[in-house]
Amino acid sequence: MKKKIINIVLLAATVAMTGCNDWLDMSPTNKVSEKIVWSDVNYVTQYVNGFYPYISRYGAFETGDSQVGLTDGLTETLKFGSATPGTNVGFANIIAFAEGGLAASTAAFHFGAWDDTYTRIRRVNEFLYGLKKYGSNFDGDTYKRFEAEARFFRGFLYFQLLKRTPEVILYNEDLLAITENKALSTEEEGWNMVESDLSYAAKTLPAKWDNEAGRITSGAAYAMLSRAMLYAKRWQSAKTAAEEVFKLGYVLMPGKTAADYAKAFTSMRDGNTESILEYNYLVGGPNHSWDKLFMPGGDNTTMGGRATPTQEMVESYELATTGGYPDWTPWHNTTTGTTDTPPYAQLEPRFHASVLYNGCEWKGRALEPYVSGKDGYAVYDDGSALNGRTTTGYYLRKMLNEGYTDYSKACTQPWIAIRLAEVILNHAEACYMLGADGANDDLRQIRERVGLPYSNKSGEALMAAIRQERKIELYCEGHHYWDMRRWKLAHTAYSGQNSRVHGLKIEKQGAEFIYTYVDCDRKDRLFEEKLYRIPLPETELSNNSAVKQFPEWL
Template sequence: MKTKYIIRILTITLLGIITSCNGYLDLNPTDKTSDKLVWSTEDNANLAINYFYSSLADIGSYNTYECLAGMTEGLTDELKYSSMTYNALMYIPNEISYGGSVLTSTYVDAYFGVWNTTYTLIRRVNEALSDLEKYGSFNEETTARMKGELRFFRGLYYFELMKRYHQAILYNEDLSKISTNKALNTEEEGWNFIYEDLKYAGDNLPKTTSPTGRLTSGAAYALMARAMLYCNNWNAVKEASEKIFSMGYKLTDNYSDAFKSGNSEDIFQYSYNAPDNVSHSFDSYYAPGGDATEDGNSTSGGFATPTQDMVEEYELATGGKADWSKWHTTSGTTETPPYDKLEPRFAATILYNGSSWKGRTIEPYIGGIDGWCTWETDATPEGRTTTGYYLRKLVDETHNFSKGQASTQPWIAFRLAEVYLNYAEACYRSGDNSSAIKYINKIRERVNLPDLSGISGDNLFAALRHERKIELAFEGLYYWDMRRWGLSTTAFTDIRRHGLKIEKNSDGTFTYTYVNVDNEDLHYPNKMNRFPIPLDEIENNKNIGGQFSEWK
């Protein structure tokens, strides 16, 4: 059904449950009169559960839960951060990309680790579930809905742990089983735990939501379809996806509309709301440099920009890849790249020389309003592109730097296109090539690309990977996809990223020169396929079994 899912943070004043501990292993769970009051009325209980909705603000490309250093695409061939000035935000993704001795367990935990934060949230969910059971006296349907919300969040938090560490210490709402010395559960147990939580949530949450935008069955099944890819549970992926297919969601006619609030494809979104002090800074980091320059702040925007390598992934509008050999010359060419011949998702995702934006023309060239800077040697790269491109997708065209405007565009957490691709992957892995092709083609048909046909095996898998890379570009999934497929070590090692240096000539033409935008090869070591356990957890938990072998 076409419904609008909006989550806003509400002020919480009745939550003894969320202030009772600093971490998961506080062994003194609350049992106070205030807790009874929290769960005495439905309004109070909903307010208590709203606390967990606030954690969604941190998950996604607009914030740093996924990676403290910025967008995870900046660790791949898709995106290039522009600075190598030490301690600058834009420095760290490059340092990680180049790998080497810097990737110690302490360093990786600092930028990728979510152990302590996530276990605190899990503890609070379990306290809420325990108190709901102990103090709540709601009807069966309301109780099941509340449990469904809480188990969705617990499933989400454990998914974030499992995709990073492959194992976790499992706790449920039985608070008597908390221990400071509990061993890691097996990988299979972890994924089964997530499945059960999300299955319960999907079965007990409503299919539609009220204007306040609480979780729905569709959100739970969308998370299940995504999570079960990581453990190769293809039947569960298909089960969850088919539930969503029966709910009436539809692809938007226009690709760009899929990122607008409340569209037909939107299964669940987190809406930011500046008046409630819930906002993000995505635009001030990633908008074209000219936006900031026009508003008198030349050091904002352009922190990271799409690479030429990513641009060349886009097919021609008629199908097949463009021939970019003319623009792979280091001596330059005045021939205009074939931007206008590429399929629609290119222009909807990436701003290029000559793009229309905010009523002006993008100028990502030397001396242009959006600027161009040489990788590493330019002392002030802020507000200029290193690659000749800027992000369009996810950036708010109405954002105004001069007014100090906070960014409030919603984060589309789950949408139907991803579910189609999840389902296609599960079908491919299960040997059902025809269904895999069918659901890939549903995505391609929206942008009028020719249908795929007659492919199988490695060719079909390559087509699936390509479609995910393009359709879900910059939505925070590509880095994790490559990692779960076991392809990162080869794909992100011994390569360099590229851009186009653009110069405007006196006759109004442009010279495009192919340039490296890395000063050394990228290197992705095998150990990055599983992140290290925090050292304080190892020191404090004698039964955890020590550090993972690859990090010793």
């Protein structure tokens, strides 16, 4: 059989029993009868395939995680360039600054996974309901495979809710038992459901599909379980799940050079041995706009530069080979600047694979992120249009396709939803929290991959090293903001005092460049403690009398 890759359009729309968003409306609206769907394994497979786009919905390429996409822009690591209210990019800065004090409606909208996620949960539960009803049509292994795939997605979706709000409303496949008004679950009940669903999928699904790369595997389910259990603070479950992944033969991609490291973000079909769960795109759809949004302005002066790395992020990278950090003091001059060249060339491979900087090679040319340069520079909040210009002196390189030059076409690089490096770091954190051995070996493995040394640590120094490696290794993969929340560090890191991000304004004078340290925020970033629990949306409050808004949001 010809090898197939899961590049899925929402086929379930043609076979689902109902497309209704109302949990109580059980009326079928399909064009294919229910009995026909459940009598044909190919139809049921298409039904399950319709859940696969959910993998990408909460990824960096789309807006399920937040309305602006990259939650890294709410931290010290990334700066969204627009200050225009009403745009997604400008809205990110409103959230980062908590301008005027965040209202419940604003926060619920920006992190608004609630309504869409419950629609998706209903679709999965409808599938499980139908599977039980017509299960006798399938042999035992086929039945279990369908159930396991669906339960993976339900666990994945409830995880998306629980990482925002510890109390959610739990629905299972017993659709006939649904009531109009239902109370919030406890946090423990929510995580019990996630752990149960992901564990069942992990124990039931194969480690590898013979003819369909891209389907959910036991490795993907165990990897997702290791992630979810960190949020649940179920350290032993997180550790055990990660160790199950380690048994399955995934291997870190080489990383001694930036080019090698960048291959960790290619598809498993192209030989990426690190990818555990991914979603593949097509030019004709589904596709995304990652390159169009984040490429340097010199590629196309009407787009790009949506968000750019900050000086704080750049200074987080260590020196290649030896480790340790360069002294950035000369480049913190806010008045006359300096003509000294920043130590970019000395930094480790992950920097060069993640950040574009002045003079680096990009698409066969030298990058010009300076005033009046080809890629340009813009002062944040000066009222002018960005037109692809940077506000920090840098551009994002991570996950960009350097071969993308036809800007009339959509972008198609895969979304790597989970890779081995994350699972190793999940394991390290779980080991630390349990007081178990393993965390130092995990960090050594991550660092040695990119040629950095490592010496064993303990206590707070070890946890600090785990946090630092997560910040660097998982940059712009949608983790840092949520990590800072679950560690309960966000309100101190973004306290509203001395919590601005910075960049380098670069000016060319003859053969020299002047680098001046600049404030890229104009006001301090503020994470209000009430954001540790995202508010309930008005749609739920209006339609469910059994729930009330959280008191901190009243």
